[in-house]
Amino acid sequence: MESWVDGQTADVLSLKDRGLAYGDGVFETIAVRDGKLVLLERHLQRLALGCQRLAFNLDWTLLNDELQAYAQQLGEGVMKLIVTRGDSQRGYAASPLAQARRILQGSPPAAYPAAHVEQGIQLFPCATRLCEQPLLAGLKHLNRLEQVLARAEWSDTEHAEGLMLDTSGRVIEGVFSNLFLVRDGVLFTADLSRCGVAGVMRAELLFQAKSQGIATQITDIRLEQLHQADEVFVCNSVYGVWPVRGCGSTRWSVGPLTRKLQSLARTLLDA
Amino acid sequence: MESWVDGQTADVLSLKDRGLAYGDGVFETIAVRDGKLVLLERHLQRLALGCQRLAFNLDWTLLNDELQAYAQQLGEGVMKLIVTRGDSQRGYAASPLAQARRILQGSPPAAYPAAHVEQGIQLFPCATRLCEQPLLAGLKHLNRLEQVLARAEWSDTEHAEGLMLDTSGRVIEGVFSNLFLVRDGVLFTADLSRCGVAGVMRAELLFQAKSQGIATQITDIRLEQLHQADEVFVCNSVYGVWPVRGCGSTRWSVGPLTRKLQSLARTLLDA
Numbered sequence: 001m002e003s004w005v006d007g008q009t010a011d012v013l014s015l016k017d018r019g020l021a022y023g024d025g026v027f028e029t030i031a032v033r034d035g036k037l038v039l040l041e042r043h044l045q046r047l048a049l050g051c052q053r054l055a056f057n058l059d060w061t062l063l064n065d066e067l068q069a070y071a072q073q074l075g076e077g078v079m080k081l082i083v084t085r086g087d088s089q090r091g092y093a094a095s096p097l098a099q100a101r102r103i104l105q106g107s108p109p110a111a112y113p114a115a116h117v118e119q120g121i122q123l124f125p126c127a128t129r130l131c132e133q134p135l136l137a138g139l140k141h142l143n144r145l146e147q148v149l150a151r152a153e154w155s156d157t158e159h160a161e162g163l164m165l166d167t168s169g170r171v172i173e174g175v176f177s178n179l180f181l182v183r184d185g186v187l188f189t190a191d192l193s194r195c196g197v198a199g200v201m202r203a204e205l206l207f208q209a210k211s212q213g214i215a216t217q218i219t220d221i222r223l224e225q226l227h228q229a230d231e232v233f234v235c236n237s238v239y240g241v242w243p244v245r246g247c248g249s250t251r252w253s254v255g256p257l258t259r260k261l262q263s264l265a266r267t268l269l270d271a
Numbered sequence: 272m273e274s275w276v277d278g279q280t281a282d283v284l285s286l287k288d289r290g291l292a293y294g295d296g297v298f299e300t301i302a303v304r305d306g307k308l309v310l311l312e313r314h315l316q317r318l319a320l321g322c323q324r325l326a327f328n329l330d331w332t333l334l335n336d337e338l339q340a341y342a343q344q345l346g347e348g349v350m351k352l353i354v355t356r357g358d359s360q361r362g363y364a365a366s367p368l369a370q371a372r373r374i375l376q377g378s379p380p381a382a383y384p385a386a387h388v389e390q391g392i393q394l395f396p397c398a399t400r401l402c403e404q405p406l407l408a409g410l411k412h413l414n415r416l417e418q419v420l421a422r423a424e425w426s427d428t429e430h431a432e433g434l435m436l437d438t439s440g441r442v443i444e445g446v447f448s449n450l451f452l453v454r455d456g457v458l459f460t461a462d463l464s465r466c467g468v469a470g471v472m473r474a475e476l477l478f479q480a481k482s483q484g485i486a487t488q489i490t491d492i493r494l495e496q497l498h499q500a501d502e503v504f505v506c507n508s509v510y511g512v513w514p515v516r517g518c519g520s521t522r523w524s525v526g527p528l529t530r531k532l533q534s535l536a537r538t539l540l541d542a
Contacts, residue, residue, distance in 0.1 A: 135417075146404065
């Protein structure tokens with residue numbers, strides 16, 4: 001499907017856009033099912049946090065109208081929304097009055113091997129570390145060179161995702177996923193106040209788990225804790241939940257809590 | 272002057288460009304005098320380092336031809352070169368065969384107040400810290416949200432630049448400049464192996480200073496060392512050297528080594 005820029009069909013962008021110049025923008029990747037945007041409220045919440053921290057002036061009414069209309073036309077697939085600060089002249093200073101630019105791109109449903117869901121995946125242990133920048137932590141902003149470097153570390157098809165630590169060695173997330181581990185019935189995921197992307201599916205799974213009386217902990221995770229986990233899985237808002245079978249020489253079996261949350265994610269994504 | 276994309280006149284860019292999607296690119300801002308590119312060799316050296324670390328396939332012959340031709344047409348001003356990894360589909364993985372994209376943008380000579388050069392400037396002490404990411408340190412890449420946040424911290428005209436520390440509290444650089452200090456006749460500038468942009472004018476001034484027998488040290492700099500300096504100045508490849516008169520409540524006088532290096536920079540930029 002053709003892309004839209006500020007509500008108009010377009011396949012190009014102004015060379016003066018600050019998204020290009022500085023990565024001065026944020027994005028959301030949203031699953032679209034039967035013309036509906038899955039987990040839209042959570043995507044908009046994270047987008048709002050990004051717009052607040054970066055001081056963007058975004059026309060939310062126009063954005064909402066465009067999201068709905070674009071999803072209707074797309075029907076089934078993945079919508080990527082990019083919001084940038086818009087154009088500016090040379091230099092980092094931005095006009096506080098600049099109107100943020102809205103870019104919508106559509107693609108067909110993601111085609112991952114069914115085995116990722118059924119048997120689980122192998123994580124590549126990335127050497128690229130996430131730097132600790134509390135001002136940007138949690139946001140899905142356009143400064144993603146660390147992910148580009150990490151993803152370039154493997155090219156085989158044996159590894160479906162990579163494991164990323166921060167520069168202090170804490171376990172944070174995947175390259176395009178969040179990571180959970182289960183130990184003694186408790187669901188753990190990394191604290192993302194220093195780095196990492198606070199994923200929409202992560203938030204939803206934490207909410208669903210709590211609703212079902214499962215104990216959850218958002219905390220710093222050491223590599224030893226990961227290796228000693230009973231279950232490990234990754235998630236995002238496009239593919240749902242993939243069990244993790246191994247990383248390096250460590251092996252995990254696919255456990256009941258992973259299957260339960262995977263089923264919940266599937267229900268959301270199949271809705 | 273109109274911009275060029277891969278040698279063709281253009282004012283827009285493909286929405287699939289990875290420079291927009293991930294900040295997957297690098298840039299150079301080059302002074303152009305009488306159709307000539309100032310400090311071109313040093314700009315190309317840093318660009319080559321960026322292309323190497325990010326594994327870009329850049330056609331250097333085409334780039335060189337375009338740089339020369341564009342500078343000829345621009346005559347006097349500032350040329351911004353952006354090199355991105357080019358287009359890709361959704362996802363961080365990039366084709367190792369992708370050809371890097373070359374974007375040239377021209378603007379008139381920078382119009383800074385003469386007082387910046389003559390009397391010196393005041394630095395704004397930015398609260399935004401630079402995170403420590405050795406894999407990207409030194410490069411002038413397109414992931415510049417920290418600079419955007421730092422530059423948004425002040426809007427008065429009293430401050431011409433901002434002072435940026437890293438997350439460990441070391442003195443690193445300005446928002447769009449490198450920083451030097453002088454103490455007991457020795458020229459100090461920050462080690463940029465963890466963060467910061469290794470500026471072309473910084474490299475040239477270090478080289479020139481050494482050639483003239485001035486002792487230089489590239490080292491970690493604490494805030495107390497900055498406050499106790501005899502002289503402080505900032506530099507970049509567009510404006511040359513600005514003496515720093517103050518930062519917060521600290522005041523420095525404009526000293527002889529600053530004036531000497533300022534004069535050297537002026538000679539290069541007036542050539």
